[in-house]
Amino acid sequence: QQQVRQSPQSLTVWEGGTTVLTCSYEDSTFNYFPWYQQFPGEGPALLISILSVSDKKEDGRFTTFFNKREKKLSLHIIDSQPGDSATYFCAASAWGTQVVGQLTFGRGTRLQVYA
Amino acid sequence: EAAVTQSPRSKVAVTGGKVTLSCHQTNNHDYMYWYRQDTGHGLRLIHYSYVADSTEKGDIPDGYKASRPSQENFSLILELASLSQTAVYFCASSGRDSSAETLYFGSGTRLTVL
Numbered sequence: 001q002q003q004v005r006q007s008p009q010s011l012t013v014w015e016g017g018t019t020v021l022t023c024s025y026e027d028s029t030f031n032y033f034p035w036y037q038q039f040p041g042e043g044p045a046l047l048i049s050i051l052s053v054s055d056k057k058e059d060g061r062f063t064t065f066f067n068k069r070e071k072k073l074s075l076h077i078i079d080s081q082p083g084d085s086a087t088y089f090c091a092a093s094a095w096g097t098q099v100v101g102q103l104t105f106g107r108g109t110r111l112q113v114y115a
Numbered sequence: 116e117a118a119v120t121q122s123p124r125s126k127v128a129v130t131g132g133k134v135t136l137s138c139h140q141t142n143n144h145d146y147m148y149w150y151r152q153d154t155g156h157g158l159r160l161i162h163y164s165y166v167a168d169s170t171e172k173g174d175i176p177d178g179y180k181a182s183r184p185s186q187e188n189f190s191l192i193l194e195l196a197s198l199s200q201t202a203v204y205f206c207a208s209s210g211r212d213s214s215a216e217t218l219y220f221g222s223g224t225r226l227t228v229l
Contacts, residue, residue: 004157032216043119043205043220044158089157093216099165101148101209101218102173105157 003027004092006106015115019077023090023106026071032095034103035064035075038087047088048075051095080113087111118142121206121221128228134193136224138206146209147189148173148218149181151202158205164189196228 005024013019023033031052036044050057050064050073057064063076077084087110091103118141128134140147146165150158160173162181170181178200180192193200203225207218 006157009155034216036218041222043207043222044218045220046217049216091157095216099163099171101146101163101207101216102160103158103218104174105159107155107157 003104004090004106006090006109008109009107010110010112012112012114013080015080015082015113017080017113019075019080019084019111019113021075021077021088021090021109021111022072023074024070024072025092025104027092027094027104028071029094029097030092030104032093033064033066033073034091035062036089036091036105038089038108044089077111080111082113082115085111085113119206119208119219119221121204121224123224124222125225126227128193128196128226130196130198130228132196134196134226134228136191136193136204136206136226138189138191138221139187140189140206140208140219141187142208142210142219143186144208144219145186145211147183148207148209149179149189149191150205150207150220151175152205152223153202161191161204196226198228201226201228 034049037047038044148163149161164183182190206221
């Protein structure tokens with residue numbers, strides 16, 4: 001049973017375009033949602049995160065939106081750059097009740113940005 | 116900058132053999148984790164530890180053991196390696212403070228079981 005679903009599986013955009021990645025979850029106890037970025041041959045690295053008390057968080061060109069009612073979240077990348085080409089994972093945890101760092105990951109979206 | 120070092124970077128093992136993957140962190144973090152990544156899948160938690168000499172089972176612990184001899188070191192042990200354990204293994208650490216949810220990952224160990 002996949003508790004965190006990501007789409008699309010892969011995505012190609014042109015430089016300067018806007019990238020939108022989506023994620024949905026099933027467990028109502030999830031309240032913390034990080035997005036991790038992974039380059040080939042490296043481990044994932046935290047990109048941006050949001051708690052369920054918020055509906056939007058912005059960090060430079062990256063913005064994550066959260067919809068508690070629909071159990072969905074999204075990651076928007078504006079002015080996409082070739083250097084953004086990577087695999088993006090959304091994850092979820094029940095912060096405060098679950099073990100710290102016990103994240104449930106989606107399967108990832110492979111993003112390719114062409115110049 | 117957080118530093119998590121894994122060794123070896125890659126390994127080929129035979130079915131039924133014993134495999135030990137090592138992880139060392141210099142972040143002074145209390146928590147350490149072992150995750151497994153399969154092609155086309157996300158990461159899944161195998162074991163974790165929040166203090167030296169203690170380990171806990173994660174979501175997929177079967178076939179794996181873990182050892183935390185010190186705060187800095189965390190090992191993953193496959194006593195009898197199987198074909199299904201071919202994957203990339205990531206070690207991670209996190210702190211106890213308000214940023215505890217941020218996982219700092221190593222570069223991974225690619226394990227191939229033949």
